[in-house]
Amino acid sequence: MVKNNKRMIDDNIRLVLAMTIIIIVMIILLPFVFLDKNGSSNKFELNNNNIITSSAIQFPKNGKVKLYNSESNSAEEIDLEEYIMGVVASEMPANFNEEALKAQAVAARTFYINRRNNKCSNASSHNAEICDTVHCQVYMDKNKRLSLWNSKDAEKNWNKIEKAVMDTKGQVLTYNGEVLEYPQYFAVSFGKTEEAMDVLSIDIPYLKSTDSKGEEIAPKFxxxxxxxxxxxxxxxxxxxxxxxxxxxxxxxxxxxxxxxxxxxxxxxxxxxxxxxxxxxxxxxxxxxxxxxxxxxxxxxxxxxxGYGHGIGMSQWGANVMGKNGYTYIDILKHYYSGIEVEKLEYN
Structure with missing residues (x-):
């Protein structure tokens, strides 16, 4: 009886020690593991480094956008959110609904993150990642954009765009845990968007044809x-x-x-x-x-x-949805099937 009690005590001590070791290991490793909604970890390749993705996709805290300036024929480095402001200000009218501007900011940021991994051919020869023309997405710095607006509205326009960008700071579009490779957008639909297979001859699951109503007021409809x-x-x-x-x-x-x-x-x-x-x-x-x-x-x-290639988000359609009370998340999920909006983690 005494021997049996001693064996039971020894077994309990071993169990406690084993559990203690497991807990210590978990405490050490837990900060380095991010799980997605299904409890599995995914990886996203960014400049050949493995990045764990979930609700957070890592991005260098002091990371800069390496932009090819086509006018000066040189590369320059810009803060990410400053770059997104310049893109939104160039790609979408400032008088559009705030939710449309936010949707544009997320799409533009997603496009850039993809370009970090798949550099623009025009930019790569200048040691840059992305160019400032329609070949990628149009970018103008604040001073240039202000000079092209009516002086009475210029500061108000920029402040509106800045707010839309900062309200969505770091947010990108993902599909199955990976940043979208084709976050396409265009100006005006003809009432529907295009299926990627019909236009690009490749099946892209998040670029399906969908309704896009109310764009008849667009100048180029x-x-x-x-x-x-x-x-x-x-x-x-x-x-x-x-x-x-x-x-x-x-x-x-x-x-x-x-x-x-x-x-x-x-x-x-x-x-x-x-x-x-x-x-x-x-x-x-x-x-x-x-x-x-x-x-x-x-x-x-x-x-x-309509006006444009017709794939992805219609900018005028986004504006109509925003005016009708839809949020930027609603807009993005309408135009990009099955996506999630996730946030970069600045490390």
């Missing part, structure tokens, strides 16, 4: 381009010299072969040649791929609805 049938054919033949199209058969020789899910033109048939809607848009510098052709009296009229 409707646009028209006219030219003679001869000029139209000449432009086509510059790119497609073997196309069989003449003024005599132009009406019968042009038709839409395939539409996108959104209703825009996927493929247009011209003189026996199939041309992608996006290529046709580029060829004639049209505002969108949601277009119609009307040919009469040897005049070709191309009528467009």
């Amino acid at each position: 409707k646009s028209t381009k006219q030219m003679s049938a001869e000029e139209f054919i000449s432009e086509i033949k510059k790119k497609y010299p073997n196309v069989d199209i003449r003024t005599e058969n132009i009406k019968e020789g042009i038709y839409v072969e395939k539409y996108n899910k959104s209703g825009s033109v996927n493929i247009i048939k011209v003189g026996g040649i199939s041309i992608k809607g996006s290529e046709f848009r580029k060829l004639f510098n049209l505002n969108s791929t949601y277009f119609t052709l009307d040919i009469r009296d040897d005049i070709v009229t191309m009528s467009c609805t």
